[in-house]
Amino acid sequence: MTVDEIKQNVSMRDVLAKYGVSVGRNGMCNCPIHGEKHPSMKVYADGYKCFACNSAGDIFKFVQEMEHCDFKEAFLILGGSYEHKSDRARDIAKAKFDRQRKLKAQAELNEKLFRKYLMGAIDLCYWWIQNRKPMSDDWCYAQNMLPWLWHVYEIKYLEGEEVEEANVFRRCKEIRQRFITV
Numbered sequence: 001m002t003v004d005e006i007k008q009n010v011s012m013r014d015v016l017a018k019y020g021v022s023v024g025r026n027g028m029c030n031c032p033i034h035g036e037k038h039p040s041m042k043v044y045a046d047g048y049k050c051f052a053c054n055s056a057g058d059i060f061k062f063v064q065e066m067e068h069c070d071f072k073e074a075f076l077i078l079g080g081s082y083e084h085k086s087d088r089a090r091d092i093a094k095a096k097f098d099r100q101r102k103l104k105a106q107a108e109l110n111e112k113l114f115r116k117y118l119m120g121a122i123d124l125c126y127w128w129i130q131n132r133k134p135m136s137d138d139w140c141y142a143q144n145m146l147p148w149l150w151h152v153y154e155i156k157y158l159e160g161e162e163v164e165e166a167n168v169f170r171r172c173k174e175i176r177q178r179f180i181t182v
């Protein structure tokens with residue numbers, strides 16, 4: 001927790017309770033700092049003031065007085081952590097960076113694969129046209145597919161526009177499968 005988080009979560013009464021001090025209905029208690037039998041310490045939501053020994057402050061000051069320690073130690077005793085905030089920020093930043101790097105790598109891979117599929121399908125169609133009997137089913141199929149494939153190529157690589165990649169992938173796979181099974 002940070003200082004602010006501790007202040008939000010830990011009340012003066014919580015801290016006093018940890019030291020076994022109970023607060024009266026009038027908001028007064030025996031001061032455990034100087035030790036007494038008649039309540040001289042006024043307790044506030046976020047701090048205290050002893051009218052006998054004049055010690056006053058917030059929960060951190062109180063713990064410092066009780067433990068004879070500095071602020072840093074009181075902060076740690078109250079659940080504070082110096083690493084917490086920066087660690088979390090660093091983790092978030094790192095996760096974001098990793099995610100972006102992964103997405104970029106995926107996009108590059110997808111881009112390569114797309115080009116490979118498209119050019120592969122075009123090659124296959126040319127092969128078909130050269131090696132199959134004109135007007136046969138396969139020959140016609142290749143003749144029909146080629147203009148569409150080149151159209152996709154033009155849009156994507158010459159005009160730099162978006163194409164429906166999933167659809168192109170699907171058609172290219174179909175072409176591949178048809179050629180492979182024959």
Ligand SMILES: [Zn+2]
Nearest residue numbers: 031034050053
């Ligand atoms: Zn006192």
